[in-house]
Amino acid sequence: MDIFLQQLINGLVLGSIYALIALGYTMVYGILELINFAHGEVTMMGAMVCLAIMQALLVGAGAPPGVALALGLAGAIVVCMALGFTIERVAYRPLRRAPRLAALITAIGVSIVLQNVAMLVWGKRYISFPPVIELARYDIAGAHITNLQIAIVALAVLLMAALLLLVHRTRLGRAMRATAQSPDLAALMGINPNAIVSVTFVIGAALAAVAGVMVSAYYGIAHYYMGFLLGLKAFTAAVLGGIGNIAGAVLGGLLLGVIESLGAGYIGDLTFGFLGSHYQDVFAFFVLILVLVFRPSGLLGERVGERA
Amino acid sequence: MQALPLFKRLALAAAVVTVGLTGCGKQEGAPKTAADIVVVKIGSVAPLTGPQAHLGKDNDSGARLAIDEVNAVGVTLGGRKVQFQLIGEDDQADPKAATIVAQKLVDQGVKGVIGHLNSGTSIPASKIYHDAGIPQISPSATAIKYTEQGFKTAFRTMTNDRQQGRVLGEYAVQKLGGKRVAIIDDRTAYGQGLADEVVKAVRASGGEVVAREYTSDRSTDFTAILTAIKAKKPDVLFYGGMDPQGAPMVRQMQGLGLKARFLGGDGVQTAEFARLAGAAAEGVTASSPGIPIDSMPGGKAFREKFTAKYGPIQTYAPYAYDAARAMIEAMKRADSAEPAKYLPEIPKVRFTGVTGEIGFDDKGDVLGGAITLYRVKGDKWEVLETVFSGAPAVKK
Numbered sequence: 117m118d119i120f121l122q123q124l125i126n127g128l129v130l131g132s133i134y135a136l137i138a139l140g141y142t143m144v145y146g147i148l149e150l151i152n153f154a155h156g157e158v159t160m161m162g163a164m165v166c167l168a169i170m171q172a173l174l175v176g177a178g179a180p181p182g183v184a185l186a187l188g189l190a191g192a193i194v195v196c197m198a199l200g201f202t203i204e205r206v207a208y209r210p211l212r213r214a215p216r217l218a219a220l221i222t223a224i225g226v227s228i229v230l231q232n233v234a235m236l237v238w239g240k241r242y243i244s245f246p247p248v249i250e251l252a253r254y255d256i257a258g259a260h261i262t263n264l265q266i267a268i269v270a271l272a273v274l275l276m277a278a279l280l281l282l283v284h285r286t287r288l289g290r291a292m293r294a295t296a297q298s299p300d301l302a303a304l305m306g307i308n309p310n311a312i313v314s315v316t317f318v319i320g321a322a323l324a325a326v327a328g329v330m331v332s333a334y335y336g337i338a339h340y341y342m343g344f345l346l347g348l349k350a351f352t353a354a355v356l357g358g359i360g361n362i363a364g365a366v367l368g369g370l371l372l373g374v375i376e377s378l379g380a381g382y383i384g385d386l387t388f389g390f391l392g393s394h395y396q397d398v399f400a401f402f403v404l405i406l407v408l409v410f411r412p413s414g415l416l417g418e419r420v421g422e423r424a
Numbered sequence: 425m426q427a428l429p430l431f432k433r434l435a436l437a438a439a440v441v442t443v444g445l446t447g448c449g450k451q452e453g454a455p456k457t458a459a460d461i462v463v464v465k466i467g468s469v470a471p472l473t474g475p476q477a478h479l480g481k482d483n484d485s486g487a488r489l490a491i492d493e494v495n496a497v498g499v500t501l502g503g504r505k506v507q508f509q510l511i512g513e514d515d516q517a518d519p520k521a522a523t524i525v526a527q528k529l530v531d532q533g534v535k536g537v538i539g540h541l542n543s544g545t546s547i548p549a550s551k552i553y554h555d556a557g558i559p560q561i562s563p564s565a566t567a568i569k570y571t572e573q574g575f576k577t578a579f580r581t582m583t584n585d586r587q588q589g590r591v592l593g594e595y596a597v598q599k600l601g602g603k604r605v606a607i608i609d610d611r612t613a614y615g616q617g618l619a620d621e622v623v624k625a626v627r628a629s630g631g632e633v634v635a636r637e638y639t640s641d642r643s644t645d646f647t648a649i650l651t652a653i654k655a656k657k658p659d660v661l662f663y664g665g666m667d668p669q670g671a672p673m674v675r676q677m678q679g680l681g682l683k684a685r686f687l688g689g690d691g692v693q694t695a696e697f698a699r700l701a702g703a704a705a706e707g708v709t710a711s712s713p714g715i716p717i718d719s720m721p722g723g724k725a726f727r728e729k730f731t732a733k734y735g736p737i738q739t740y741a742p743y744a745y746d747a748a749r750a751m752i753e754a755m756k757r758a759d760s761a762e763p764a765k766y767l768p769e770i771p772k773v774r775f776t777g778v779t780g781e782i783g784f785d786d787k788g789d790v791l792g793g794a795i796t797l798y799r800v801k802g803d804k805w806e807v808l809e810t811v812f813s814g815a816p817a818v819k820k
Contacts, residue, residue: 119654119655122654123651123652240475244699251679253681335676336671337672377651379648380652381648394639
């Protein structure tokens with residue numbers, strides 16, 4: 117039982133990171149019906165920028181760890197917001213009226229560019245996360261949870277709640293929902309669709325930056341290539357939950373994390389050693405296929421009216 | 425093209441030798457008569473460009489030092505004085521480039537090859553040398569497959585992964601007190617190969633493999649498999665893979681309260697691992713094939729000679745030096761530099777090299793098979809001990 121609980125905790129931590137990144141995919145898709153494949157790389161940039169700032173502050177200025185982390189996170193958010201804005205402005209907006217395939221290809225192009233820029237700036241080596249967080253471990257019914265894990269889940273939940281409030285309770289959120297339904301009609305109501313699209317990208321990028329910092333703090337390393345797999349998993353989570361649906365992205369992310377964790381943990385025992393934990397990803401994607409066969413628009417995908 | 429008449433060929437050879445010698449500027453007087461000296465070409469292949477260039481240059485210099493020393497003393501084969509010439513080639517650590525370079529050396533008529541540096545390049549190149557009947561001694565390839573292809577021409581002076589796996593497995597059970605051992609590998613040829621050998625050795629030494637889990641060489645999250653492993657209560661956890669996975673793995677073990685001793689191979693025994701894992705690295709044990717230079721029987725003298733000529737030693741230079749010496753030793757035994765004649769003599773070679781007693785078994789692996797175990801203390805690797813996995817070379 118304690119092992120099951122532990123796997124559940126592992127899965128929830130992983131899942132809340134996936135969910136934060138998945139929100140970026142789903143928000144952009146909700147408004148533009150575009151899959152922003154550069155989003156995983158924005159996450160990577162968040163991690164890299166935060167590490168660079170922290171390194172400079174800790175080594176260069178001798179700042180206290182807490183301050184360095186806070187400033188690193190803030191810097192990462194600002195840089196990623198600017199990055200999100202620029203990507204949309206340069207790579208997607210000129211192609212807004214072009215066939216959708218063109219935008220998809222520029223998205224992949226942006227992703228390759230960002231990866232290589234990061235490689236040139238920070239090199240091919242793995243970068244380690246400085247030991248600014250004093251790890252403390254708590255026992256819950258035999259399972260362990262660290263303060264870092266609690267912080268990750270709490271911050272993710274907070275941000276997701278804030279996003280839901282923003283989309284459903286504010287004028288900006290209403291404008292976003294209106295633009296998602298019909299950009300042309302929204303324009304007739306005095307909404308500037310271009311501005312709304314920009315805001316969407318900026319918010320998504322900010323969430324990605326936070327997720328990137330979480331990933332590098334949690335695993336202790338960052339790498340120019342880390343965005344690829346993260347982006348792929350988060351995109352899967354968005355599709356699983358119903359792409360375009362905000363609550364769906366959260367549900368999909370958490371579900372994917374838990375499935376992966378339980379899958380890797382129990383697949384060997386369930387199949388009497390016939391399948392091992394190297395089938396971890398197969399397991400997750402098999403669930404995705406099953407869901408899509410029975411619910412092609414994802415778990416919460418049908419409520420298109422609420423997408424933002 | 426018509427074959428050149430004999431006297432013209434001799435004249436040409438004389439010209440080549442003269443140019444070669446005066447070019448070096450080492451010998452003042454011209455050779456007495458050209459027919460007295462035969463030039464024997466030996467290839468040396470390693471990545472001389474790219475991220476591993478420093479290691480490649482190191483290997484090349486090691487072989488070059490051996491050749492220069494032998495030339496200075498002078499060798500007579502089949503009644504004629506022999507001048508060895510080392511032809512350095514760059515394989516860029518790339519398997520494709522390796523086969524091209526190998527073919528080029530064969531076409532140039534080299535009598536033997538010292539190289540390549542990587543397992544990934546040594547293996548494809550070994551086919552070409554085998555087909556041409558040219559002996560190859562790698563100073564640094566560790567993959568088991570290299571000497572398992574049935575090629576009588578492939579030898580190495582470096583301990584292989586089977587020997588390393590055996591030492592690691594025995595160490596886990598006997599020295600780390602691992603009655604229950606968990607194994608994770610990254611499904612690469614290296615990681616899986618090493619892990620499989622560790623499993624065998626753990627069982628052979630009376631330990632129990634309680635969990636066998638897998639990850640990939642791109643993963644960063646191991647919490648799920650570590651949790652599953654924790655349920656099996658292992659004393660030791662062995663990871664067959666590289667440092668970018670090993671480092672987050674030890675961190676996550678700490679977060680999960682998994683107290684098993686962490687053991688790794690040479691993919692983990694890197695400065696990078698200690699840097700990435702930070703405080704969690706403390707107490708981690710890992711192995712590396714070979715002996716630290718200070719513990720080698722001829723280490724001190726070699727270091728002085730080498731650094732005076734080429735600068736600091738990187739890693740494998742002593743092994744390249746011994747490889748070149750073993751090759752020339754076999755030629756002396758056969759009294760010939762012809763591959764067909766001296767190849768059967770290579771397995772019979774026995775001498776005390778820089779790295780220890782040199783000799784090869786019938787597969788082509790080095791007999792001593794030294795493995796050194798290290799442990800992280802502070803943020804540095806400290807030598808624990810060196811274990812010889814194979815039969816000692818002095819025997820027989």
